[in-house]
Amino acid sequence: MMYSNNDKISIPQMVNISILTMIGIGVLTLPRRLLEEAGTDGWLVLILGGLVGIVVSLTHGYIVKSFPGKSFFQILSLTLTRPIAYIVAIYTIVYFIGMTGYVVRLFAMIIREFLLPRTPPQLVIFSVLFVSLYLVREGIEVLGRMAEVIIVPLTVVILALFIISWGNAEVSNLLPVFQTPFVEIIKAVPFALFSFLGFEVLLIFGGFVDEPVKSMKVGPIAIFIVLLAYLILNASTLATLGAQQTENLIWPLVGTFDTIDFPGAFIENVEVFIMGVWIITVFMTMVPLHLAGTMLIMELAGGKEYNYYALLPLPFITLLSIWDDSIADVYENLGSFSDYTAYGVVILIPLGIFISTVMKRRKKDKAA
Amino acid sequence: MGFWQKLFGKKKKITKQEDIPPTKSIDKNLEIIKEFFKDCEDIVYREFTIGEGGCKAAVIWTDGLADRDLLNEFILEPLMMDARKVQPGYKEIKNNLVKFVEEKTLVTADIGEAETINDAITQILSGESALLIDGSDKIIVIDSRGWQSRGISEPETEAVVRGPRDGFTETMRFNTAQVRRRIRDPRLKLKHHQVGERSKTDVAVMYVDDIVNKNVLKEVEERLNKIDIDMIIDSGQLEELIEDEWQSLFPQVQNTERPDTVASALYHGRVAILVDNTPFVLIVPTTFNMLMQSAEDYYERWDIATIIRILRYFCIVIAITAPALYVGITSFHPQMIPTDLALALAATRRGVPFPAVVEALIMEVTIEILREASIRLPGSIGSTIGIVGGLVIGQAAVEAGIVGPLMVIVVAITAIASFAIPSYNLAIAVRLIRFGLLFSAAAFGLYGIMLAILVILIHLCSLKSFGMPYLSPFITFVQDSSDLKDTVVRVPHLAMNKRDINAPKKEKGRLDDHQEEDFDIEDNIDEKK
Numbered sequence: 001m002m003y004s005n006n007d008k009i010s011i012p013q014m015v016n017i018s019i020l021t022m023i024g025i026g027v028l029t030l031p032r033r034l035l036e037e038a039g040t041d042g043w044l045v046l047i048l049g050g051l052v053g054i055v056v057s058l059t060h061g062y063i064v065k066s067f068p069g070k071s072f073f074q075i076l077s078l079t080l081t082r083p084i085a086y087i088v089a090i091y092t093i094v095y096f097i098g099m100t101g102y103v104v105r106l107f108a109m110i111i112r113e114f115l116l117p118r119t120p121p122q123l124v125i126f127s128v129l130f131v132s133l134y135l136v137r138e139g140i141e142v143l144g145r146m147a148e149v150i151i152v153p154l155t156v157v158i159l160a161l162f163i164i165s166w167g168n169a170e171v172s173n174l175l176p177v178f179q180t181p182f183v184e185i186i187k188a189v190p191f192a193l194f195s196f197l198g199f200e201v202l203l204i205f206g207g208f209v210d211e212p213v214k215s216m217k218v219g220p221i222a223i224f225i226v227l228l229a230y231l232i233l234n235a236s237t238l239a240t241l242g243a244q245q246t247e248n249l250i251w252p253l254v255g256t257f258d259t260i261d262f263p264g265a266f267i268e269n270v271e272v273f274i275m276g277v278w279i280i281t282v283f284m285t286m287v288p289l290h291l292a293g294t295m296l297i298m299e300l301a302g303g304k305e306y307n308y309y310a311l312l313p314l315p316f317i318t319l320l321s322i323w324d325d326s327i328a329d330v331y332e333n334l335g336s337f338s339d340y341t342a343y344g345v346v347i348l349i350p351l352g353i354f355i356s357t358v359m360k361r362r363k364k365d366k367a368a
Numbered sequence: 369m370g371f372w373q374k375l376f377g378k379k380k381k382i383t384k385q386e387d388i389p390p391t392k393s394i395d396k397n398l399e400i401i402k403e404f405f406k407d408c409e410d411i412v413y414r415e416f417t418i419g420e421g422g423c424k425a426a427v428i429w430t431d432g433l434a435d436r437d438l439l440n441e442f443i444l445e446p447l448m449m450d451a452r453k454v455q456p457g458y459k460e461i462k463n464n465l466v467k468f469v470e471e472k473t474l475v476t477a478d479i480g481e482a483e484t485i486n487d488a489i490t491q492i493l494s495g496e497s498a499l500l501i502d503g504s505d506k507i508i509v510i511d512s513r514g515w516q517s518r519g520i521s522e523p524e525t526e527a528v529v530r531g532p533r534d535g536f537t538e539t540m541r542f543n544t545a546q547v548r549r550r551i552r553d554p555r556l557k558l559k560h561h562q563v564g565e566r567s568k569t570d571v572a573v574m575y576v577d578d579i580v581n582k583n584v585l586k587e588v589e590e591r592l593n594k595i596d597i598d599m600i601i602d603s604g605q606l607e608e609l610i611e612d613e614w615q616s617l618f619p620q621v622q623n624t625e626r627p628d629t630v631a632s633a634l635y636h637g638r639v640a641i642l643v644d645n646t647p648f649v650l651i652v653p654t655t656f657n658m659l660m661q662s663a664e665d666y667y668e669r670w671d672i673a674t675i676i677r678i679l680r681y682f683c684i685v686i687a688i689t690a691p692a693l694y695v696g697i698t699s700f701h702p703q704m705i706p707t708d709l710a711l712a713l714a715a716t717r718r719g720v721p722f723p724a725v726v727e728a729l730i731m732e733v734t735i736e737i738l739r740e741a742s743i744r745l746p747g748s749i750g751s752t753i754g755i756v757g758g759l760v761i762g763q764a765a766v767e768a769g770i771v772g773p774l775m776v777i778v779v780a781i782t783a784i785a786s787f788a789i790p791s792y793n794l795a796i797a798v799r800l801i802r803f804g805l806l807f808s809a810a811a812f813g814l815y816g817i818m819l820a821i822l823v824i825l826i827h828l829c830s831l832k833s834f835g836m837p838y839l840s841p842f843i844t845f846v847q848d849s850s851d852l853k854d855t856v857v858r859v860p861h862l863a864m865n866k867r868d869i870n871a872p873k874k875e876k877g878r879l880d881d882h883q884e885e886d887f888d889i890e891d892n893i894d895e896k897k
Contacts, residue, residue, distance in 0.1 A: 012846035115815050116700065127812065131819050131826070138830045145829040145843035152845070272704045272814055279818040 008210040011218060013144035014202065016151045017288055018222035021198035023229060024285030025106045028251040028278070030195055030230060031237035035247050037188035041180040042234055048185065049192020050227035057199045057219020059350045064206030064215040066357050071207040073299045076349075079356035088349055089296055095341035096204075096293035097313045099197075101320025102334045103286045104128065107279075109327060114254070114275045125321050128283065129314060136291045136310040140208050143291060150280060157277055158229075161257060161270070162236050168259045169239035194338060195230065196223055198285065200346045204292040250327070290317070387484040394424050394502035397485065401428060401498075404489050411492070414444065419451030423465065424502040427510075433495035435514025442475045443497065443510060466504045474499075478511035490568055517542070523625035523647070525792060528664040535625045536647035540570050543627070543642050543649065547574060550631035561592050563606065563643075567599035570644040571606065574630075579637040581870045584653050584834045588639050603643040603650050610641075610652075612832050617800055619793035620833040622654040629663050635878075637870035639834075653836035653870070656828060657855050660684070662790040665858050673858040680788055681856055687786035687798050688824075691728045692809035692817050694778045698724045700813030719769040725810035727771045731779040732803065734761060739783070840869055850876075 009017070034042030067075045072092070076085035107128060108121040116124065135143060199219050209215055237246055237256045246252045257274045290313065298309040323333075390397050398413070405411045415426040427443060451473065470479060482488035488498045488507045495513035520542070523535030536543045544558060555577040563571050571592060575585055591610040600606050603623060611620045624630060625647050630640045633651045641650040651658075660680055665673040698717065702710045720727055738757035742750040762776040782802065789795040801824065808816035831838035841851035850866045853859040865879040 010844060010847060013844075111815055116813060119812065124812075124815065127816075127819060131822055134823060135826045138826060142826060142830045145837060145839060146826060148843045148845065149825065149829060149839055269701075269703045269705075272701045276814050276818050279815065280822065283822055 007139055007141050007208055009140055009144035009205065009208050010210055011214045013148050014205060014209050014215070014218050015222045015225075016147035017144060017205065017284075018199045018202060018218060019225055020147050020151065020281065020284035021201050021288045022196055022222065022226045022285075024198070024282045025103050026195045027230075027233060027281075028110065028253045031234050031246050031252045031256075032249065033191065033195075034188075034234055035238075035243055037191050038180045038185050040174060040176055040238065040243055041178065041185060042238075043231055044178075044180075045185055045188045045192045046195075046227060046230050046234065048189045049196060050223055050230075052189060052193050053196040053199065053223045053227075054220045056193075056347060056350070057202065057223055058216060059354045060200065060202045060206075061216035061219050063350055063353050063357065064202060064209065065212055067207075068212035069207055071295070071299055072204045073296060074207075075353060079353045079360070086300070088352075089300055091341070092345050092349065093293050093296045093300075093313075095345045096289050096296070097316050098320060098337055098341060100286055100289040100293060100313070101317045101323075102330070102337065103282065103289065104317055105321035105323075105330055106334075107282050107286070108321065109330065110251070111275070111279075113251075114271060122322065125318060128286070129317065132283065132287050132290050133310050133314065135287045136294055137307055140205060140291065140295075143287060146287075147284060150284060154277065154280065159232075161260070161274065161277075162232055165236055165240055165256050165260050169236065170242065171239055173239045173242045174235060194342065196226060197338070197342055197346065198288070199223060200350075201288045201292050203350065204295055205288075387486050389483075390485050390488070390500075390505050390507050392503055392505045394426060394500050397500050397507070398426060400485055401489065404485070414439075416444070416448050418447050418465070418469070418501070422451065426500045427497050428492055428500070429497035429512060430492055430495065433493075433515050434497050434512040438476065438512050438514060439497060443499070443512075446473045446475060466501055466506055466508070469499075469501065470508060474508075474510060476510050476512070480509045480511075482507040482509050494568070494570075513541075520546070526624060526626050526629070526663065526790070528662070528667070531664055531667045532626070532628050534627060536627060536649055538645050538647060540572060540642050540644040543647070544572055544574065546627040547630050547634070547640070547642075550627060551576065551634060556634065559589075563592065563595050564597060564599045567601070569600040571600075572642040574634060574640040574642065576634050576637070579635070579867060579871045579875045580639060581637050581653070581836075581872070584836070584870070585639055587834050588641065588652060592641075600643065602646045603641070603648045604646075606641065606643055607650055612834065616827065616831060617797040618656070618828065618831060618838070619659065619791070619797065620654055620831060620838065622651040622658055622791065623648040623793065624651065625649075626663055632663075632666070636867050637872070637875070653834040654838075655833065655836060655840050656794075656838050657841070659791040659794045660789070661854075666861075670858050670860045674856075677856055677858060680790065683785040683788040684794075684798060687782055687789065687795075688801055689805060689817060689821075690778050690782045690785070691732060691802060692805035692820075694775065695724045695728050695806060696809040696813040696817055699810070704814075713772070713774055716774060717772040720772050721769070723810075724775075725806065727775050728779070728806055731762075731765070731771055731775055732782075732806065734765075735779055735783050736799065836869070844869075 031042070034045060038045045063075060067078065070078070073085060073089050076088055080088060104125055108124040111124050112119070112121050135146065199222055202215065202218050206212065206215055209218075233253065237252050240256045240259055241249070241252060245255070249255045254271055254274060257270045260270045290310075293313050294310045297312055301309065388400060398415075402413070410431045411428065412431050413426055413428050415424065417423070418425050425447065427439065429439065447469070482491055482498065485507070488509065491509045492498050495515060497510045497512045499508040499510060501508070517539045518537050520534045520537055522533045526535075534546060536546065548556065548558075553576065557575055557577050559573045561571040561573065562568050573585075573588060573592070588610070595606075595609050597605075597609065607619075607621045607623065608614055613620065622633075630649050630651060634640055639652050641652065643650070660677070665677060668676075697704050698713065702714070705713070717724075717727075722730070734757070738753060738761075741757075742753045745753055758780065762780070765771045766773045766776055786795050786798055786802075789798060805817060805820045808820040810816070812819065828839050829837075829843065837843055841848040841855065845852055848869050851868045853864050853866075854868065858864075862879070866876045867878050
């Protein structure tokens, strides 16, 4: 069949998956965190972070391109020898499952805050996990289609909301620029890089891309689009709320939209509507992470079908998602968790593979 | 065990009848055929002698299916009367009588030969007549089909204001002719199949040879050949037997009564499956987008058609979500709507003793009952039921304080919106999905609605129709961007210059407007000078 169930995704679909994975939980707090890190020069931090992200994602793309059609675990075994591959794969699984857990946890908390104050968060966690499970079981192909279907309407709605919010914007709120010392900006770059986390799914899904030759493009394009979105988001929030107010709100993005006043519109409180849109973006963050973890587990266990392996991480995700008590705890633990795992998965492991690949290639060249 | 066995167990294999070859003796053959047709009193046997002192012969047909005038004038008369009058006489051509009869005596348009008696019997039951001649082991089959049938009339389920008014009928041959009339191209192919072990229903597969998606065609043939069932009454049964996922609510095969729709689909490289005895023709592969299109979109002005299509997509969103949104907003997020409206809404709902879900369910179920009842009733009473049900019951329910007035409005708009969906089979799927959303909204408010929408989206993304993703071209809009011209929008015909995803790559082009690729204004001015 022309479109048989061969689990292939196109490059644009991969880009869309990456974009949607990156944009998720972080957007609600991003303007505040940027202010904390670098004041009104947050945009500079973002751009630098994005650039670093693009460089890192290029190594990911290079790895996928060098091993067309190979899964992440196969790549690991080929480059880092088998025993190390097992350890690294388990470490990566921990990262993906842990991230899924934290995303679900934050998701449940925010849903509770804005939509369902009286519903037990466990119910929210279970319900969203089951829907996630459904998509994970359908596999990468359906995820790719889903990302491509969602991205255009989502962009239109979000852009429209931002444009409406500019009605209350004060451009002078964006000033002053270039006031933060350069050292502090550099120090803030790792944080900015973290807000781009999610592009590493290319490492896992790279084996399913139908044109691996073009996989170097995926990361840069996706990060560039996300960077644009973040810049608009940050500027709109700052311009609408001003630095002072932004710093005091837990979720400043929602605050921005709260200022929207549709003249004579049917919807008075946009907050709920924003949450509706946000649910979709977070869901699309959660599923690729869940799927990536599932795929790795499946490969380690030697399985072939997602159906049962998709269930395996669920208890761990659930456990993680009900681990912490308060919002502050969650953010703190998420910070330390990503410190321990994200650097490894996003930078160190790809770097290891990269060096090993290059060295092997050199050897081959010498031998030839 | 017996219960589950009966419910889910596999059927017993039907033993197939063995083929019986015809013998040289007419009496023997007649005996066998009469044994088959025991107690079938609508089978007519006409035994006679060919020409002067000739051999015995018999014509067998089914009364009512065969054209009696044709049999009398062009088969019986030449064989019985004319054969006596003209040379050569029987004795001279005794040895190749059959050939002579076939070539020179029978003046009907189409004749053939049956290899076996079973074959002849099937042919007789399809309306043909069988001619048996003594001393020959051949059975001549004469095309004499001619039964009463409904004339071509306007398709009722897909009426258009502008566009052709002819619709398919129950006789497959008329239907293929209607399609053929629109495609005068030898590359339009037609292949026959017979489906149903007992019903032996004729099924025709039509496609345009060079622009059809070969994989889809192969898949259609494979699936048709795989069917092992006793009978097919309507194309709906066939649809369920050949579709990709019978568990899904969404129709994965398009059906239509309109020959112009079929012709247009064939021109785009799709495959049409025509089934005898039903005016509904199946078209595969089908995408969600195709089910949202109406034939009229192509006959009206493109800008208006575009607006109408956007309206339709808006309608399907309303039809799915409106009652759920009402329930979600009133019970979970009253802060979402303007304060004045929220207060007014609360005031009207104050007397209502039920939670919003129950209120919505009462009205939704009522309107579904009304809809079902009005289909059963004859046309004139049906509209009365609509008025009585819609206006009177709605008004009375509000006055009795069972439901709020806004609920009645929501339900009415939902019902009307679901009628705006062009294909009936998608509309009924939407009706059912609405209830699912209603319950999830009752449980989780807006969050529940979003989750339910996600589930529907995931399901739609996973569906395929004969290998074609159900949501295409939306799921590959970067590669197949030219297919987007005929989706939510309908660009002018001049701009629709490519066939869609079905057609093979080298056959994509379909229109050349004979204009320069880049028209530089200054160049044109220079030329004029």
